[in-house]
Amino acid sequence: MEWIWEGIKQAVILLFSFDAEIWTITWLTLKVSGVATGISLLIGLPVGTWLALRRFSGQGLLFSLINTGMAFPPVVIGLWVSLFLWRSGPLGGLNLIYTPTAIVIAQTIIATPIIIGLTIAALQQLDPNLRLQLLGLGASRWQLVRALWREARLPLLAALMAGFGSIISEVGASMMVGGNIRDQTRVLTTAIVLETSKGQFALAIALGFILLFFAYIVNYVFTWVQQRDVKSKDIQ
Amino acid sequence: MSETVLTIRNLLVKRGKHFSLFIDHLDIEDGEVLAIIGPNGAGKSTLLLTIHKLLQPENGSITFKGKEIAEIIDLTYRRQLALVLQKPLLLNMSVHKNIATGLSFRGLSKLEINQKIKEWATRLNIDHLLEYPATKLSGGQAQRVSLARALVLKPEILLLDEPFSSLDKPSRISLMQDLRDLLQETNITTIFITHDQEQSLFLADRVAALLEGRIRQVGTPQEVFSSPVDTSIAEFVGIENVLPGRVIDSEGGKVIVEVVDYHLEAIGNLDTGKDVLFCVRPEEITLWSSSTIPASSARNQIHGQVQSIFIQGPLLQISMDCGFTLKVFITHASASEMNIQEGMRLSASFKASSVHLIPR
Numbered sequence: 001m002e003w004i005w006e007g008i009k010q011a012v013i014l015l016f017s018f019d020a021e022i023w024t025i026t027w028l029t030l031k032v033s034g035v036a037t038g039i040s041l042l043i044g045l046p047v048g049t050w051l052a053l054r055r056f057s058g059q060g061l062l063f064s065l066i067n068t069g070m071a072f073p074p075v076v077i078g079l080w081v082s083l084f085l086w087r088s089g090p091l092g093g094l095n096l097i098y099t100p101t102a103i104v105i106a107q108t109i110i111a112t113p114i115i116i117g118l119t120i121a122a123l124q125q126l127d128p129n130l131r132l133q134l135l136g137l138g139a140s141r142w143q144l145v146r147a148l149w150r151e152a153r154l155p156l157l158a159a160l161m162a163g164f165g166s167i168i169s170e171v172g173a174s175m176m177v178g179g180n181i182r183d184q185t186r187v188l189t190t191a192i193v194l195e196t197s198k199g200q201f202a203l204a205i206a207l208g209f210i211l212l213f214f215a216y217i218v219n220y221v222f223t224w225v226q227q228r229d230v231k232s233k234d235i236q
Numbered sequence: 237m238s239e240t241v242l243t244i245r246n247l248l249v250k251r252g253k254h255f256s257l258f259i260d261h262l263d264i265e266d267g268e269v270l271a272i273i274g275p276n277g278a279g280k281s282t283l284l285l286t287i288h289k290l291l292q293p294e295n296g297s298i299t300f301k302g303k304e305i306a307e308i309i310d311l312t313y314r315r316q317l318a319l320v321l322q323k324p325l326l327l328n329m330s331v332h333k334n335i336a337t338g339l340s341f342r343g344l345s346k347l348e349i350n351q352k353i354k355e356w357a358t359r360l361n362i363d364h365l366l367e368y369p370a371t372k373l374s375g376g377q378a379q380r381v382s383l384a385r386a387l388v389l390k391p392e393i394l395l396l397d398e399p400f401s402s403l404d405k406p407s408r409i410s411l412m413q414d415l416r417d418l419l420q421e422t423n424i425t426t427i428f429i430t431h432d433q434e435q436s437l438f439l440a441d442r443v444a445a446l447l448e449g450r451i452r453q454v455g456t457p458q459e460v461f462s463s464p465v466d467t468s469i470a471e472f473v474g475i476e477n478v479l480p481g482r483v484i485d486s487e488g489g490k491v492i493v494e495v496v497d498y499h500l501e502a503i504g505n506l507d508t509g510k511d512v513l514f515c516v517r518p519e520e521i522t523l524w525s526s527s528t529i530p531a532s533s534a535r536n537q538i539h540g541q542v543q544s545i546f547i548q549g550p551l552l553q554i555s556m557d558c559g560f561t562l563k564v565f566i567t568h569a570s571a572s573e574m575n576i577q578e579g580m581r582l583s584a585s586f587k588a589s590s591v592h593l594i595p596r
Contacts, residue, residue, distance in 0.1 A: 127323070127325060129321055129323065129325060130325050132285065132290055132319070132321065133319065133321055133325040134337070135288075135290055135314065135319075136288055136290065136314070136317075136318065136319025136320075136321070136395070137318060137319065137337055137338035137341060137385065137386070137389070138311070138314055138315040138318075138338050138341045138342060138389070139341050140311055140341070143341050147327065147337070150327070151327055151328060
């Protein structure tokens with residue numbers, strides 16, 4: 001118990017002492033996971049929308065594959081991305097292994113199926129006749145899609161939060177493709193693993209609290225946007 | 237003479253493996269309200285969606301103001317029409333923003349949108365609800381918003397897919413009255429789907445009966461509901477007594493039809509020996525508890541035994557075994573006064589002018 005209390009105290013000290021290394025790690029964590037979430041959204045939202053609005057044979061099989069992708073272990077994705085980016089691998093010439101870009105690639109692969117799957121679910125819960133109604137009022141295809149996104153904005157924000165949550169907290173892929181190199185690819189989760197292996201439990205706990213704190217801040221902003229909308233709906 | 241806005245020729249639409257809609261010929265005149273009636277699954281919504289270019293036909297043509305719609309860009313064509321579905325399907329935002337939906341799609345300025353919304357919200361008595369969240373409205377209010385959202389677009393053709401069927405009676409009556417006034421004022425051509433006779437009689441200039449994917453009869457509401465051209469339309473429009481018979485005498489606009497053992501009188505000019513369907517509405521028949529019916533203008537008299545009694549809203553439906561089954565509507569008060577019970581013998585009478593004959 002003393003370790004936990006010590007960890008909390010150290011987390012506060014580390015945050016407010018503006019320790020350069022801690023801030024480098026935190027900033028890299030937020031940057032890498034933020035960029036990966038953004039790319040996942042840019043891929044996942046249109047793909048999920050297209051899949052939700054189309055009917056084609058083999059759709060059930062594809063949806064089950066996407067749902068499987070939502071539960072993919074990050075360490076397995078880390079392994080495959082490493083194999084591709086390894087110097088002797090097919091994309092070895094790009095020299096991306098052990099760089100922040102490699103972590104972004106791995107995290108994008110983790111978050112994209114989650115955003116696709118939850119986008120499909122969000123749009124399929126809307127009344128199917130709503131599409132006919134919007135087209136019946138003269139919507140172009142793009143106007144239709146925007147109106148449907150707006151209508152499903154609450155579950156779509158939940159998809160974004162789930163995507164971000166899945167990658168800011170993962171360690172396996174970041175460790176394998178980033179290598180946990182100090183000042184270059186060390187993120188909060190890999191730093192926690194390192195400090196724990198060194199027996200620096202208080203520091204590991206402190207880093208864990210910092211991770212939780214920033215994950216909370218980001219999700220608080222998303223939740224605030226989401227719930228502001230819920231409240232505005234309740235006004236009588 | 238009014239201009240034809242929409243012409244449908246040899247239209248074939250297939251949905252799934254088993255259903256096809258075929259309309260060989262249908263014209264819709266400028267400013268008219270055409271009701272398309274038919275049971276569930278008859279193809280009414282399929283026709284409406286095809287007219288709106290939301291379904292692709294296999295064959296045939298739809299011409300809008302002299303131009304085939306296949307040659308008009310989808311969006312350009314669709315923006316000249318507006319669709320209202322059975323469920324209001326309002327978006328999760330204010331009533332004002334909901335009514336603005338179609339106008340925003342068309343890129344109108346905020347000022348124009350606000351002016352139009354104000355005008356139509358007032359006309360549909362929802363101006364006090366404009367800032368209200370649409371999800372909090374009652375069914376009647378929501379359908380008014382849905383209609384305002386379509387009417388504000390001033391469409392060339394308004395397409396209504398059973399817009400009143402999910403409403404309670406007071407809301408339905410009030411909205412039907414307001415819609416009739418608005419359609420008369422604005423002269424908007426309207427194609428209106430319903431399976432309700434009352435709505436067709438109240439709103440429509442013409443009625444097209446659509447059964448099993450085919451239009452079987454087009455005419456004024458009175459024509460279709462009182463003189464259906466075949467058994468299935470007769471049954472659909474509520475003529476529950478459709479009895480096979482044969483003309484045994486015909487003279488001076490009056491015919492005698494043999495139905496089982498009865499010789500019944502009807503108005504018409506049909507040749508003797510002609511097989512017919514003898515149709516009479518249950519509400520046109522009067523019941524008597526004695527076998528002697530007082531002298532009246534009702535020329536047809538039938539005797540039988542009560543088989544069953546069913547409650548149908550404010551009325552009771554009495555089924556009588558007269559050698560054939562005769563269905564009669566009677567009020568609860570009359571049934572109580574006559575103490576009608578199953579097994580009781582009763583007499584029934586109806587006028588010759590209440591009978592509609594369908595030649596076979």
